[in-house]
Amino acid sequence: MSKGFLKSRWKVFLIFLAVIGPGIITSNVDNDAGGIATYSIAGAHFGYSFLWSLIPITLVLIIIQEMSARMGVVSGKGLSDLIREKFGVKTTFYLLSALVLTNFGNTIAEFAGVASAMGIFGISTYLSMPLCSLLVWLLVVKGSYKSVEKVFLVACFFYITYIISGFIANPDWNLVGKSLLSPKFSFNPASISMLVGLVGTTIAPWMQFYLQSAIVEKNVKLKNYKYSQIDVITGSFVVNIVAFFIIVVCAATLFSQGIKINSASEAALALAPLAGKYCSYLFAFGLLNASLFAASILPLSTAYVVCEGMGWENGVNKKFSEAPQFYLLYSLLVFVGAGVILIPRLPLFYIMFLTQVLNGMLLPFVLIFILFLINDKRIMGKYTNKVWFNVIAWITAAVMLALSVILLYSIIF
Amino acid sequence: MKKASLKMFFFLTEIINHRVVDSRGEVVGKIRDLKAVLGELFPKVVSICIQKKSRGGPKNKKEIFEIGWDNVKTINQNIIKLKEDVGDDLKPLKTEKNHILLKDEILDKQVVDTFGAKVERVNDVHLLLAEGELRLVHVDIGIRGILRRLKWTGWVDGITNWLFAYQIRDKLISWKYIQPAAPDPQRKELKLNVTLRKLNEIHPSDLADIIEELDGQGRTAVFKSLDLQTAAETLEEVDPKLQISLIEEHTEDKASDILEEMAPDEAVDLLLSLPDEKKEKLFREMDKGKKERLMELLKFVEGTAGAIMTIEYLSINQSKTIKDALEKFKKTTDPLETTSYIYLTDDEEKLAGVLTLRHLIFNPPDTILSSIMKKELIKLSIEDDTNTIADAFKKYKFMALPVVDRNDRLKGIITLRDAVDAKFPEFED
Numbered sequence: 001m002s003k004g005f006l007k008s009r010w011k012v013f014l015i016f017l018a019v020i021g022p023g024i025i026t027s028n029v030d031n032d033a034g035g036i037a038t039y040s041i042a043g044a045h046f047g048y049s050f051l052w053s054l055i056p057i058t059l060v061l062i063i064i065q066e067m068s069a070r071m072g073v074v075s076g077k078g079l080s081d082l083i084r085e086k087f088g089v090k091t092t093f094y095l096l097s098a099l100v101l102t103n104f105g106n107t108i109a110e111f112a113g114v115a116s117a118m119g120i121f122g123i124s125t126y127l128s129m130p131l132c133s134l135l136v137w138l139l140v141v142k143g144s145y146k147s148v149e150k151v152f153l154v155a156c157f158f159y160i161t162y163i164i165s166g167f168i169a170n171p172d173w174n175l176v177g178k179s180l181l182s183p184k185f186s187f188n189p190a191s192i193s194m195l196v197g198l199v200g201t202t203i204a205p206w207m208q209f210y211l212q213s214a215i216v217e218k219n220v221k222l223k224n225y226k227y228s229q230i231d232v233i234t235g236s237f238v239v240n241i242v243a244f245f246i247i248v249v250c251a252a253t254l255f256s257q258g259i260k261i262n263s264a265s266e267a268a269l270a271l272a273p274l275a276g277k278y279c280s281y282l283f284a285f286g287l288l289n290a291s292l293f294a295a296s297i298l299p300l301s302t303a304y305v306v307c308e309g310m311g312w313e314n315g316v317n318k319k320f321s322e323a324p325q326f327y328l329l330y331s332l333l334v335f336v337g338a339g340v341i342l343i344p345r346l347p348l349f350y351i352m353f354l355t356q357v358l359n360g361m362l363l364p365f366v367l368i369f370i371l372f373l374i375n376d377k378r379i380m381g382k383y384t385n386k387v388w389f390n391v392i393a394w395i396t397a398a399v400m401l402a403l404s405v406i407l408l409y410s411i412i413f
Numbered sequence: 414m415k416k417a418s419l420k421m422f423f424f425l426t427e428i429i430n431h432r433v434v435d436s437r438g439e440v441v442g443k444i445r446d447l448k449a450v451l452g453e454l455f456p457k458v459v460s461i462c463i464q465k466k467s468r469g470g471p472k473n474k475k476e477i478f479e480i481g482w483d484n485v486k487t488i489n490q491n492i493i494k495l496k497e498d499v500g501d502d503l504k505p506l507k508t509e510k511n512h513i514l515l516k517d518e519i520l521d522k523q524v525v526d527t528f529g530a531k532v533e534r535v536n537d538v539h540l541l542l543a544e545g546e547l548r549l550v551h552v553d554i555g556i557r558g559i560l561r562r563l564k565w566t567g568w569v570d571g572i573t574n575w576l577f578a579y580q581i582r583d584k585l586i587s588w589k590y591i592q593p594a595a596p597d598p599q600r601k602e603l604k605l606n607v608t609l610r611k612l613n614e615i616h617p618s619d620l621a622d623i624i625e626e627l628d629g630q631g632r633t634a635v636f637k638s639l640d641l642q643t644a645a646e647t648l649e650e651v652d653p654k655l656q657i658s659l660i661e662e663h664t665e666d667k668a669s670d671i672l673e674e675m676a677p678d679e680a681v682d683l684l685l686s687l688p689d690e691k692k693e694k695l696f697r698e699m700d701k702g703k704k705e706r707l708m709e710l711l712k713f714v715e716g717t718a719g720a721i722m723t724i725e726y727l728s729i730n731q732s733k734t735i736k737d738a739l740e741k742f743k744k745t746t747d748p749l750e751t752t753s754y755i756y757l758t759d760d761e762e763k764l765a766g767v768l769t770l771r772h773l774i775f776n777p778p779d780t781i782l783s784s785i786m787k788k789e790l791i792k793l794s795i796e797d798d799t800n801t802i803a804d805a806f807k808k809y810k811f812m813a814l815p816v817v818d819r820n821d822r823l824k825g826i827i828t829l830r831d832a833v834d835a836k837f838p839e840f841e842d
Contacts, residue, residue, distance in 0.1 A: 075628070075629065075630070076628050076629015076630060076632070077628040077629065078628075081628060084521050084534070085521050085522060088520075088521055088562070089521060089536060089559055089562045089563070090562055090563055093559065093563055216628070216629070219629075219654055219655065219658055221658060221661070310534070310559065311523075311533065311534020311535075311536070311554070313626070378598060
């Protein structure tokens with residue numbers, strides 16, 4: 001009997017391995033250059049006082065991603081596919097245009113992250129940009145979905161550098177624990193925009209598209225859906241654990257010394273005298289890994305989603321002649337995204353600013369589309385949202401909408 | 414503008430959401446869809462589907478009603494006029510098995526272009542109004558269809574004309590080659606169109622590509638609509654990950670029928686990746702002979718000659734004549750690549766020699782096979798690994814090589830193609 005039990009345990013584990021990937025990868029790409037910068041700033045400027053926000057953020061992330069995953073498994077279609085079939089070509093076209101623009105901005109931000117992390121290791125931007133963009137491009141164009149996913153899963157592992165640097169920084173764990181469990185918030189503009197920034201960087205519009213497509217690509221069966229759920233929940237926890245350690249590192253070192261920073265690379269540099277060279281290097285390596293990782297996924301997912309919605313052939317297993325739009329869009333995003341960084345005196349700050357505005361504007365729409373689609377019986381059958389889940393989901397969407405409005409307001413005025 | 418006297422083309426999206434007006438000039442509602450009957454090359458529209466103008470009544474505003482085509486007086490890009498006054502008693506929309514809703518089931522959905530053997534997404538549906546009948550004639554799959562729906566044709570044409578003296582053209586595919594891929598929502602099966610080229614007539618490798626391209630439900634529906642043999646041949650070609658999910662969609666008896674039709678080595682590969690209970694259930698449904706042969710193959714270690722080989726080959730006792738061999742050849746339905754050689758065995762089933770088809774044709778029918786057979790044989794052993802197999806093919810350049818067990822008994826053959834697939838798994842994609 002115990003042998004049978006072991007065998008069935010083993011089988012469950014094997015199925016789980018076959019199903020995992022999408023959720024964990026999506027969540028980790030989420031900790032990209034922009035994410036690391038935001039968490040670093042939150043730690044450096046506000047100490048441990050924002051740690052508590054990671055708990056509700058994790059919950060919201062799980063709620064939203066679970067819906068995307070469920071739609072992928074039940075309908076076997078990508079999000080842009082579903083939007084196209086339900087809302088027609090016009091809506092799809094404008095939504096996807098906004099997504100392409102936003103993701104182009106995000107891609108530039110990732111390459112900027114790569115450039116500054118490489119800079120810390122003393123590598124010139126003029127060398128790192130061509131090399132890294134080519135590396136990213138080749139990985140996706142020449143690799144198969146399976147091999148690409150493996151590389152991505154390995155990249156996920158490297159986020160451990162932040163956890164290690166968290167221990168090197170030697171924080172006051174007592175205080176960390178207290179801050180995590182006791183929500184405190186002061187209603188001043190700086191705190192509000194920090195909170196909005198934290199939420200906005202963790203829950204981005206592209207994720208929902210990417211996650212759903214990746215799940216469809218995996219061809220997960222309904223009976224194995226529970227493993228996808230585990231995948232998504234694990235991913236959501238991992239992303240916030242990494243965020244937690246980044247905040248802790250910066251709070252324990254930079255905040256206590258009153259050092260102000262503006263980006264993740266500044267944080268890495270500022271860490272050297274306080275927590276030692278290795279902590280600084282680990283931090284920079286984490287940034288490099290995260291930026292490269294996101295720089296390969298963002299353009300890929302964008303090209304994928306656009307072709308899916310417009311009905312063009314797509315996928316990394318197609319030849320260029322079979323899927324020209326897919327490869328063109330992907331290549332443009334990668335090479336132009338990296339090329340922009342080489343422009344001397346680039347107003348990078350304004351590009352980031354515009355990207356943030358677009359991200360913030362797009363997200364509520366995407367959430368509303370998701371909620372309409374997931375409650376459509378013709379698509380989801382009996383797997384539509386339960387009433388209580390719907391209430392939570394709509395409240396989440398409303399809160400996100402409100403936060404986006406606040407974010408826009410705070411950026412513009 | 415009587416509908417009977419007119420012959421004109423228009424697109425579905427040009428009339429969708431237009432007002433429907435009755436004989437008194439009263440607005441009845443908005444046109445939401447068209448219902449056509451499948452069964453002819455160019456399906457006839459039988460009714461228009463409308464959503465009633467809300468007259469304050471809050472109850473079920475979303476309900477769709479239908480008005481028979483007989484009652485339509487004028488239909489064009491501006492307005493739809495009815496012959497009579499329909500009043501409040503409209504029939505709710507009902508769809509039968511052979512009915513298709515043009516917007517709901519075709520527009521923006523995936524379809525299979527059976528002529529080009531490709532999956533396309535429909536940007537618009539092209540209709541022809543002639544002799545009082547409205548028929549579905551083309552689907553639009555081009556960029557122009559998208560531009561039209563964005564209402565961008567004007568300025569895009571302006572720019573392309575100005576720059577290149579060129580205009581993006583419509584890309585239409587005749588409906589007679591189109592098979593909708595969205596399954597019937599109630600019956601979960603494909604609504605079969607009368608196409609000039611049937612799905613079953615598409616080459617299995619193309620069908621495999623089509624199935625990979627379709628989304629989940631379309632994929633299953635298309636696969637289920639194939640006949641046994643086509644389904645088996647297609648299944649051999651699709652990505653292994655998809656193979657499993659496709660076979661699992663079928664009931665056990667249908668699934669085992671398909672497995673029986675597949676080449677045994679491919680069927681075994683598929684069986685190996687299924688969970689044990691599923692495998693057993695499938696075996697239970699299979700006929701005995703086939704089952705035993707597959708069971709035999711299942712025993713071999715992956716990556717060895719035993720696992721790669723196929724058991725579809727021609728063998729005959731060496732004491733028989735050419736006439737007997739030809740008789741046997743005539744009866745076989747195995748693919749040509751597995752019958753390029755005829756293997757000869759002695760009374761103990763041991764491999765004794767080989768002949769090619771040419772030998773059979775150019776020698777008199779009563780020749781005893783052993784007198785003309787080639788006795789110097791290159792053989793593989795059941796335990797040989799892929800590298801040894803590849804080396805043998807590289808060195809001797811045969812189309813196929815026999816596989817024998819320890820006692821030199823013939824067990825199967827490996828074709829060049831199987832050897833390539835085994836050595837370079839990426840070729841299989």
